[in-house]
Amino acid sequence: MKAAVLYGDDDLRYEEVAEPEVKAGQVKVRVKACGVCGSDIPRALSGGAHYYPIILGHEFSGYVAEVGEGVTSVKEGDHVVGVPLVPCLECADCLRGNFSQCKNYTFIGSRDPGAYSDYVVMPEKNVVKIDESIPFTAAAMFEPCTVSLHGLRVSGYKGGGTVAVLGCGTIGLFALEWARIMGAKKIVAFDISDEQLATAKRVGADEVVNTLEEGFEEKALSYTDSGRGFDYVFETAGSVPTIKMTFSLAANKATVCFIGTPTKDITFSKGLWEQINRKELTVRGSWMSGGTAPFPGDDWSLVAHYTASGEMIIDDGFIYKKFKMQDASKAFEDFKQPGKVKGRVMLVND
Numbered sequence: 251m252k253a254a255v256l257y258g259d260d261d262l263r264y265e266e267v268a269e270p271e272v273k274a275g276q277v278k279v280r281v282k283a284c285g286v287c288g289s290d291i292p293r294a295l296s297g298g299a300h301y302y303p304i305i306l307g308h309e310f311s312g313y314v315a316e317v318g319e320g321v322t323s324v325k326e327g328d329h330v331v332g333v334p335l336v337p338c339l340e341c342a343d344c345l346r347g348n349f350s351q352c353k354n355y356t357f358i359g360s361r362d363p364g365a366y367s368d369y370v371v372m373p374e375k376n377v378v379k380i381d382e383s384i385p386f387t388a389a390a391m392f393e394p395c396t397v398s399l400h401g402l403r404v405s406g407y408k409g410g411g412t413v414a415v416l417g418c419g420t421i422g423l424f425a426l427e428w429a430r431i432m433g434a435k436k437i438v439a440f441d442i443s444d445e446q447l448a449t450a451k452r453v454g455a456d457e458v459v460n461t462l463e464e465g466f467e468e469k470a471l472s473y474t475d476s477g478r479g480f481d482y483v484f485e486t487a488g489s490v491p492t493i494k495m496t497f498s499l500a501a502n503k504a505t506v507c508f509i510g511t512p513t514k515d516i517t518f519s520k521g522l523w524e525q526i527n528r529k530e531l532t533v534r535g536s537w538m539s540g541g542t543a544p545f546p547g548d549d550w551s552l553v554a555h556y557t558a559s560g561e562m563i564i565d566d567g568f569i570y571k572k573f574k575m576q577d578a579s580k581a582f583e584d585f586k587q588p589g590k591v592k593g594r595v596m597l598v599n600d
């Protein structure tokens with residue numbers, strides 16, 4: 251089979267590799283689409299890979315090409331998405347259903363061979379069957395969609411209230427869609443790109459705020475009841491300015507949730523940090539996805555359900571550019587200019 255193999259920084263080669271064999275309990279997926287995640291950028295461009303050569307790609311969809319002995323939940327031809335996390339299912343965290351906290355995990359596309367390839371093999375448990383009406387490129391965004399849902403669920407969000415979503419990348423857009431689906435009273439989306447804010451509006455933001463504008467904070471607070479701030483603040487960018495914004499935008503007694511992976515060291519003024527005390531904020535972190543056990547958790551089946559029903563909108567507006575798998579190396583070009591890529595870069599197999 252063919253795969254885009256990473257040999258070193260900015261050295262991606264589309265070449266012939268051995269096709270993985272299916273063992274008992276495993277499923278071989280013919281990859282149709284695979285997203286380039288933000289976490290793949292340091293892996294591909296700046297020494298962030300676990301080893302070389304490696305096949306990246308953990309946000310993927312396709313159809314079942316072959317099933318190993320004993321596999322019963324899917325059959326050849328089924329449309330599926332892959333769950334990249336492969337937890338041990340035996341440690342104390344796994345037994346509690348906290349799979350994303352497993353310490354003995356492996357991960358398709360960072361530790362195990364990923365989906366920048368024709369085929370990828372995984373345990374049966376890592377395959378989620380999807381409705382055939384869902385385009386493969388949309389299904390390849392299920393993974394970030396579960397990450398966003400997880401953030402809302404661990405924050406105890408159950409609808410109502412005013413919701414701020416900081417950052418309108420893929421995770422942010424999905425976070426605001428979940429807030430809409432779960433019944434937010436008002437959703438305000440924040441970003442530095444008017445283009446991303448337009449997408450945010452299209453998929454459910456009631457108001458949008460460009461944080462490069464002077465006085466943006468006042469404007470944002472004016473969208474909340476008597477300017478008291480937001481009941482829920484979801485940080486999805488992981489950037490220093492958005493992380494700092496969270497505490498100022500939060501209302502008294504609000505919940506602040508950090509979903510975005512931080513990109514740099516951060517220092518807080520004591521005044522800013524003190525807002526956690528004064529406002530009696532609930533501060534939550536969220537990591538990957540999960541939900542109610544068994545593995546992979548119902549975050550995945552909820553994404554599959556709401557996408558099939560059309561309530562979760564995952565359309566081409568989320569895609570920045572599409573490339574054929576053989577052009578995978580070109581897919582990383584635009585990432586060399588920070589801030590240029592808006593939305594997902596998608597790799598597709600014919």
Ligand SMILES: [Zn+2]
Pocket residue numbers: 287288289308309393394
């Ligand atoms: Zn990812």
Ligand SMILES: [Zn+2]
Pocket residue numbers: 337338339340341342343344345352353354355
């Ligand atoms: Zn475990």
